[in-house]
Amino acid sequence: MSAVLQVNNLRVSFTQDGATTQAVKGVSFDVGRGETVALVGESGSGKSVTALSTVSLLGESAHVEGSVLYEGQEMIGADDARLRAVRGNDISFIFQEPMTSLNPLHTLEKQIAESLELHRGLKGDEARKRIVELLTRVGIRDPESRLSAYPHQLSGGQRQRVMIAMALANGPDLLIADEPTTALDVTIQAQILELLAELKQSENLSLLFITHDLGIVRRIADRVCVMKDGEIVEQGPTKEIFDNPQHPYTIKLLSAESTGTPDPVEPDAEEIARTDKLKIWFPIQRGLMKRTVGYVKAVNEASIAVRAGETVGIVGESGSGKTTLALAIMRLIGSEGGITYRGEDVRKWSTRELRRLRSEMQIVFQDPYGSLSPRMTCEQIIAEGMQVHGAPDNRPHREHVAEVMTEVGLNPTTMHRYPHEFSGGQRQRIAIARAMVLRPRLVVLDEPTSALDMTVQVQIVELLRDLQRKYDLAYLFISHDLKVVRAMSHKVIVMKQGDVVEYGAASEVFDTPRTEYTQTLLAAALDKAR
Template sequence: MSELLKVRDLKVSFRQDGKIVEAVKGVSFQIAKGETVALVGESGSGKSVTALSTVSLHGESAVVEGSVLYDGKEMVGASDERLRQVRGNDISFIFQEPMTSLNPLHTLEKQIRESLELHQGLTGDAARKRILELLTKVGIRDPETRLQAYPHQLSGGQRQRVMIAMALANGPDLLIADEPTTALDVTIQAQILDLLADLKSEEDMSLLFITHDLGIVRRIADRVCVMKDGEIVEQGVTSEIFGNPQHPYTQKLLSAESTGVPNPVKPDAEEIASTDALRIWFPIQRGLMKRTVGYVKAVNEATVAVRAGETVGIVGESGSGKTTLALAIMRLIKSQGEITYRGEDVRAWSTKELRRLRSEMQIVFQDPYGSLSPRMTCEQIISEGLEVHAKGDRRTFRSEVAKVMSEVGLDPMMMHRYPHEFSGGQRQRIAIARAMVLRPRLVVLDEPTSALDMTVQVQIVNLLRDLQQKYNLAYLFISHDLKVVRAMSHKVIVMKQGDVVESGSAEDVFANPQTDYTRTLLAAALDTA
């Protein structure tokens, strides 16, 4: 196979606050026509910067040395005109989060049409015909009805399909996919991977796939390049890298998987929270008088119970009602049906009575970047709950912050730093510390590991297990990563379109699923494992 992309001794550094930060340090690799190459490594290893360097998308602050040959022509130092010809035409990108990559103010038709007009000069009916063809190719059902839709009106999987359609619009020779499945449910993830494999074959494309999920790499890549601290520490044929890794870092990545089982629950454990026939329906209102014409049935007749020291895993696709159910239990959204907290019916509690509930129920969110205020120090973020619930004075606040930071594996000397000064894993530890400082009885963990690298995931899962055992915590663990759910959960609830379709002990659900939907979820998880 002939080489399509050849990178030699690529070095990329950035000027920040008068200093030079080296992001990529002498990277070399190549991609042949029709080949899939995976760049793997933890956050900050230089994967995305390397990919962006192929068409100089890293901004004016970057200093680039070395060589990037695309189809035999040098891209480092190429003219703006040459780069415009290649970007989106010969080399296209699919990014991790389609909600931030798509323009929220433009319809799907307008966004795809823009690329066709720019590179191919297609307008009018010809452009619309091509757009419908692309949407059909990426698996968007009834594409005619979706042309005037905006990004927020689509599911996560549909948005990612639209991003793929935009990337394919001009028939690129090289498709660069930067973590395109990280935020997706396991079944949608499997669909997107199958779609990319089919399109690569049909369009005779090359694929550069950037990810930290080694299960995906094993499934789709011909060759692998392992990056650490801006360098490729090992590269080779996928089967050889997985079968006989030579570098200690590669061995560490391959062994990083959440395993084991949670600590057993005490037989006499107190029931912390439960629901009976819980229903959450959101009204659909139309017209000037806002008349209710129907309902979005987010959760239907859900019955859940969680005890002290127990983890109940809630799994299902996006939109299945997982987070809505947890928020209703915390009395953060309205619902119908019974909600009991430590034996008391809390549905009729006043705002004052709910204040105690708020301190005893906490939540850790998926995104450690978006859930922390960038204007507050680590100390202020963690101590905010203590101030709101008046648990002590400022002197005791600081000692409590220092104590909980040590418990979650953070140096208390860093309490004066801001979120941007921490890694993703450290930020998630701050979010966990913020929840734990109030010594809650119930913690909702809403996808707390999905945005993290595999090695950091293992650390966070072990931390959560340790904290649960130490403080006898009840967890509601929401996730689409079934490997993590299995490692964390005593019980599992499977949700689909608002209904609880299966529930039971984690061992039973994983070993002997009773519904077709659960079997589909497990099969998709195994397919990308």
């Protein structure tokens, strides 16, 4: 098999403020024609830096040595004209988060047309015809009507399909996919992976797939390169790596999985929150007079309850209403129907009364880097809630910050640092500390592990279990990772297009699902793990 890409003894270092950091240390691997090679490893192992080095997409602070051959031609040190000819034309990228990769101010047509005009000189009707063809190819329904749409008007899966269409626009030989399915639901993940496999076959593509999800690697990769601390510690055929790993780090990665079940809930545990036929409809308004012409039915008559020490998992595809339901319970968005908190009807509470509710209900978001202010130190971030609601007792705020940082596994001596100075797992611990410092009764966990490596996921799940055990916390756990949901949850709610289609004990929902939709979700998760 001839190699499309040959990486030999690649070394990458970054110099900032006089200090040099070695990010990639002598990495070597090949990607054959029509082959899928997976780069796996934890955050900070050098996967993305290696991929970006292939076409010199690193910043000026990067110093790159070694050799990267594309079709036998050296890319390191190549002139700008050569690199421009290869980027987006012969070698294309699909990035992890399409919402940050797509321009929010430009329509889909304009963004895809840009690459077609630059590399192929296509304009006007000719470009539009190619764009429609591409959107059809990646499974966007009624593509003509989507040309004038903006990224925020699409679902997560649709945005990722648009990214794939952009990457395929000029018929590349090599597609580099950097965590392209991380933030997607299992059913959408399965669709995207199926699409990539189909395109690889029909377009004779070579694929360099960067991920921390070993279930995906097992499913799509021909060969695997395992990276740790900037080095490839093991590489070989996928089956051989999974069946007979040699390096201790590979063994550790393969064994990292959230397992077990949460501690049982006390029979007389206090009910913390309940909804009764909760309905959240958003009006669709058009015209000069903003006349309501319809509704987006985000949640339809959801009735759920969560007790102290209990975790209720909420699963379903993007747009099914999971986060909307949780935000309504926290009274952060309007709703109809009943909401009680510790036996009190909170729908009619005044702003002053809601302040107490805010301190006792907290939320941890999916992306810790996006939810933490880059201009605030770790101490300021964690202490911010106490400045609004007051500290749980009369001790100085700094003592509380140090205490909660220790509880979540952070060194209090790092409280002066900023978010960018922490790893992804550490940033999520900061987000958890910010929620826990007020000693809440109910915590909404909105995809808290989806952006994390498998080994870090296991650590965060154990941390959340320990905190629940210590403080008798009630959790609403929103996730598309069904293994993590099973490990965390006492009860599970399955949502589809705003409806609660299944609700019961986690063991019942996972072992004997009643609805076809739940069976489809579980089948997609099982297929991914094979």
